[in-house]
Amino acid sequence: MNEPNRLAKGGTVAVLAFVALLVLLWFVGPASGTNAQRQNRPQAQFPSFSLAAAADVTTFQDATAAFSDRLRAKPSVVEVVNTAVLSLTGRSPSADVVAAGDQLYYAGEFTEPCLEPEYATWARDSARTLVKAAQQGGRQVLFVVVPSKSAAHPPTGAAASALLKCQRWSQAVLRDLANEPGSPIRLIDPADVERVADGEGYWHGDTHWTPRGGQALSDLLAAEIGASTKGRFVAGDYYDHQGDLYRLLGIPRLEKTLGWGVEAAQQPQFEEVANGTPWPIRTFTSPQPLPESPSLLMVYDSFVYASGLEPSVASLFPSGALVLWDAMPNVSPAGPQQLVVLETTDRLALSRLASLNRGGPNQPFLDYLAKP
Amino acid sequence: MVFSSTTFLFVFLPIVLLVVYPLRRVWQNVALLVLSVAFYLWGAGSDIVYITFVSLASWFLALFLAERRGWSGRVLYFVSIVLVVSPLVLVKYVPVIAQVASIDSVFAQVSLPLGISFFTFHGLSYVMDVRRGDQPRETRLDHYLLYLFLFPHQIAGPIVRYGEIREEIKSRLRPRTQDVVYGLSRFGWGLFKKVAIADQCGAVAAVVFDSGGTKTAAEAWIGAFAFTVQIYFDFSGYSDMAIGLARVFNFHFPENFAGPYRSVSATEFWRRWHMTLSRWFRDYVYIPLGGNRHGPFREYAALLVTFGLTSLWHGATWPYLVWGGLWSSALMVERLTGLRSVTGFVALRRALMALFIIVTWVPFRSPTMTQTVELWKAMVVGQWSWPGPALLVALTPLTLAALAVGVLIFFLPDAGPRRIFDRIIQRGDTQQINVRVTVAIGTAALIVGVIMALWGSFSPFLYFQF
Numbered sequence: 065m066n067e068p069n070r071l072a073k074g075g076t077v078a079v080l081a082f083v084a085l086l087v088l089l090w091f092v093g094p095a096s097g098t099n100a101q102r103q104n105r106p107q108a109q110f111p112s113f114s115l116a117a118a119a120d121v122t123t124f125q126d127a128t129a130a131f132s133d134r135l136r137a138k139p140s141v142v143e144v145v146n147t148a149v150l151s152l153t154g155r156s157p158s159a160d161v162v163a164a165g166d167q168l169y170y171a172g173e174f175t176e177p178c179l180e181p182e183y184a185t186w187a188r189d190s191a192r193t194l195v196k197a198a199q200q201g202g203r204q205v206l207f208v209v210v211p212s213k214s215a216a217h218p219p220t221g222a223a224a225s226a227l228l229k230c231q232r233w234s235q236a237v238l239r240d241l242a243n244e245p246g247s248p249i250r251l252i253d254p255a256d257v258e259r260v261a262d263g264e265g266y267w268h269g270d271t272h273w274t275p276r277g278g279q280a281l282s283d284l285l286a287a288e289i290g291a292s293t294k295g296r297f298v299a300g301d302y303y304d305h306q307g308d309l310y311r312l313l314g315i316p317r318l319e320k321t322l323g324w325g326v327e328a329a330q331q332p333q334f335e336e337v338a339n340g341t342p343w344p345i346r347t348f349t350s351p352q353p354l355p356e357s358p359s360l361l362m363v364y365d366s367f368v369y370a371s372g373l374e375p376s377v378a379s380l381f382p383s384g385a386l387v388l389w390d391a392m393p394n395v396s397p398a399g400p401q402q403l404v405v406l407e408t409t410d411r412l413a414l415s416r417l418a419s420l421n422r423g424g425p426n427q428p429f430l431d432y433l434a435k436p
Numbered sequence: 437m438v439f440s441s442t443t444f445l446f447v448f449l450p451i452v453l454l455v456v457y458p459l460r461r462v463w464q465n466v467a468l469l470v471l472s473v474a475f476y477l478w479g480a481g482s483d484i485v486y487i488t489f490v491s492l493a494s495w496f497l498a499l500f501l502a503e504r505r506g507w508s509g510r511v512l513y514f515v516s517i518v519l520v521v522s523p524l525v526l527v528k529y530v531p532v533i534a535q536v537a538s539i540d541s542v543f544a545q546v547s548l549p550l551g552i553s554f555f556t557f558h559g560l561s562y563v564m565d566v567r568r569g570d571q572p573r574e575t576r577l578d579h580y581l582l583y584l585f586l587f588p589h590q591i592a593g594p595i596v597r598y599g600e601i602r603e604e605i606k607s608r609l610r611p612r613t614q615d616v617v618y619g620l621s622r623f624g625w626g627l628f629k630k631v632a633i634a635d636q637c638g639a640v641a642a643v644v645f646d647s648g649g650t651k652t653a654a655e656a657w658i659g660a661f662a663f664t665v666q667i668y669f670d671f672s673g674y675s676d677m678a679i680g681l682a683r684v685f686n687f688h689f690p691e692n693f694a695g696p697y698r699s700v701s702a703t704e705f706w707r708r709w710h711m712t713l714s715r716w717f718r719d720y721v722y723i724p725l726g727g728n729r730h731g732p733f734r735e736y737a738a739l740l741v742t743f744g745l746t747s748l749w750h751g752a753t754w755p756y757l758v759w760g761g762l763w764s765s766a767l768m769v770e771r772l773t774g775l776r777s778v779t780g781f782v783a784l785r786r787a788l789m790a791l792f793i794i795v796t797w798v799p800f801r802s803p804t805m806t807q808t809v810e811l812w813k814a815m816v817v818g819q820w821s822w823p824g825p826a827l828l829v830a831l832t833p834l835t836l837a838a839l840a841v842g843v844l845i846f847f848l849p850d851a852g853p854r855r856i857f858d859r860i861i862q863r864g865d866t867q868q869i870n871v872r873v874t875v876a877i878g879t880a881a882l883i884v885g886v887i888m889a890l891w892g893s894f895s896p897f898l899y900f901q902f
Contacts, residue, residue: 074613078459078875079684082620082882083450089886090446121481128443128478132893133440141890153833159639162829174825181649226822227829 093136093325102139107181132390142314160312164219170271171213174227176411178236179233184237205404207249210367213266216254234414256280269307275324278373291354325376332378343391345398353382358402360384367409369416393428437478439677440630440889461608473585485548486523493519494559498566498573506752523557532752551591555727562598571599579605588681588777592674594692595712611686619683621878625857626676627885636838637662644829645801651819654813655827663801664794665842698850700785702766703776717742755799755808756760762796790846
């Protein structure tokens with residue numbers, strides 16, 4: 065029977081215990097690192113509240129994000145669950161990370177290269193367009209493809225072949241394009257990455273190459289202008305690196321990494337130039353460039369900046385500018401550079417190359433290239 | 437705000453429990469109404485006008501429905517139905533009709549208000565019950581508003597009739613300890629089903645259904661099966677949470693699922709799947725159309741109309757109509773051939789039913805008929821090879837475990853319409869629960885559910901995504 069107006073003791077205990085469990089999670093969390101820091105972004109702020117804002121559903125979405133970021137238990141829970149699943153099964157609990165053998169990989173390496181198969185055709189057209197535009201402008205253009213970790217250390221096992229199917233297709237297309245006469249495409253050999261880095265070309269818990277492995281890019285660019293980087297790069301101090309794959313798993317695991325780059329005397333000077341995007345162009349001048357090296361414009365991605373390769377690459381050239389792929393549509397503030405390098409990871413190589421078609425979103429870049 | 441979101445779990449729910457419980461009875465309804473309005477506002481913003489309109493229109497017009505007979509009563513009834521159903525028709529169906537007819541519609545850009553199909557059916561059932569004399573009119577607007585806004589059933593049901601909770605709203609008695617323990621445990625059980633199983637299977641299904649390209653047979657079957665598991669655990673988990681939360685506040689909601697994947701026939705499946713919707717259509721459409729009282733042809737016509745409307749209730753697209761068409765065909769075949777009366781060959785009939793269920797969920801999940809046909813084709817004549825990389829990376833230990841649970845539910849021994857949760861916690865065949873077992877099961881499910889809810893909301897921002 066229902067009791068008239070008083071919750072029984074057992075019911076009170078159950079409700080209080082239930083509430084206590086939920087409320088406790090606001091206060092129990094990791095000793096270091098906030099929720100937002102673990103997720104590699106600034107903490108979401110509570111929206112300002114007004115009558116008009118109350119009618120707008122985005123107000124509540126923002127508030128939800130702000131609440132979620134302040135739930136202290138979340139990073140600890142994610143870390144414990146993912147560490148446990150990874151160690152017990154040897155497989156990644158996240159669809160963003162693939163664990164195979166003793167390696168971790170970013171899942172996009174396997175899924176993204178062939179998301180749009182028609183990119184292969186567009187990429188071929190783009191490669192020709194690039195060369196033509198650069199010739200009109202009197203420049204040299206290179207499209208440099210960096211091998212992903214899975215290209216250097218392919219996963220093994222029963223499903224490996226199926227896992228690599230998409231990547232192998234895009235690599236075959238890229239090889240064909242690179243072999244065409246006059247092609248601007250240069251493929252960095254994964255074996256070169258490991259050779260220059262004495263087998264430490266890639267991080268374990270990160271999708272990128274290490275600073276040492278990244279020397280393969282500088283070597284390729286130097287070779288293109290008939291020079292060598294021999295003796296330019298020296299070892300620095302070891303430092304702790306938080307890999308992005310561990311970050312995806314919410315596991316704050318650091319890897320000791322050998323610093324690698326140019327000596328202080330060869331360090332270029334950088335300046336930032338606004339270009340109307342959130343990613344300013346970084347112009348530079350170098351004190352000791354390679355002999356007879358041209359000025360450089362390099363469009364680059366995380367394989368350069370995650371490994372901190374900007375100073376190493378820039379030091380090879382007397383002056384130039386570095387532009388992130390996202391800032392591509394407007395590179396004119398970079399100035400009229402002689403050598404234009406488009407660096408990209410292989411998983412995005414075809415789609416990025418395809419995006420350089422005439423009339424596409426990067427038409428301003430093609431205009432820049434064709435302008436003397 | 438869904439029940440598995442961090443805002444609901446860690447902000448709204450503790451506030452509701454801590455605010456409502458200590459209040460005197462008379463204030464509990466007020467607090468529940470205010471918090472339910474806040475709940476809706478949080479998820480829908482200004483779309484709250486739709487549910488408010490349906491609430492006020494159905495309540496006000498029903499005040500006069502019971503008294504008026506004759507033609508004026510019929511006109512008023514017609515106007516009531518039209519008014520209550522008009523927001524649903526305008527925002528859900530008019531844009532589709534306008535698109536088909538290539539006409540510009542002001543409602544084309546209007547997003548579908550949260551739970552509109554549910555609160556419309558709540559309002560309609562009240563109007564129709566009052567008209568038929570099954571339910572006295574409600575003179576207290578606050579009580580009626582609480583019925584329509586009550587947060588446990590507001591967004592995704594179960595579809596509750598006013599008469600089922602009217603006395604509970606009016607008397608506002610404190611729940612027994614057994615109800616509180618049952619309610620909280622049932623909520624934990626539902627949360628576990630939603631976040632640990634449904635959401636995991638949903639990630640796998642999304643890879644197959646949300647991408648283009650030709651699928652292999654393995655991909656098509658894995659995708660269809662993953663969605664089969666997802667939709668059951670998602671919807672029944674949500675219903676468990678709703679029923680559990682309602683019980684905590686001493687509302688007894690009707691059951692919505694009873695082991696539908698253990699059915700041996702289409703007829704049985706619809707007695708076990710989304711039971712409150714089936715009941716609604718049975719009572720307000722099928723039976724008024726004559727049901728099975730006027731010969732087989734009238735029965736089949738009523739069945740077709742009922743399933744046509746059931747399909748449209750889910751969505752006004754061809755895949756939903758095909759889904760409904762397949763089920764109504766199966767029901768008719770069972771009636772025509774007498775298959776629904778067969779009692780033997782249980783294992784074979786369960787296997788065939790399982791196959792039918794999996795296959796028919798394909799149009800339900802597919803955005804277009806083209807994709808439906810592509811997937812069906814792949815399931816039948818597709819190449820048997822390893823799944824592609826996108827599906828392989830989605831098959832994590834957690835998603836595989838969820839799929840394995842999904843396989844198990846098809847093989848559970850049938851014990852009639854009793855739910856698994858109730859079979860675990862009840863003492864024998866009685867309605868009494870074993871409190872210790874209930875607390876143990878509920879706590880374990882709640883902890884896993886909360887962990888998975890936290891885990892699922894972790895989304896690092898990666899610089900290499902640039």
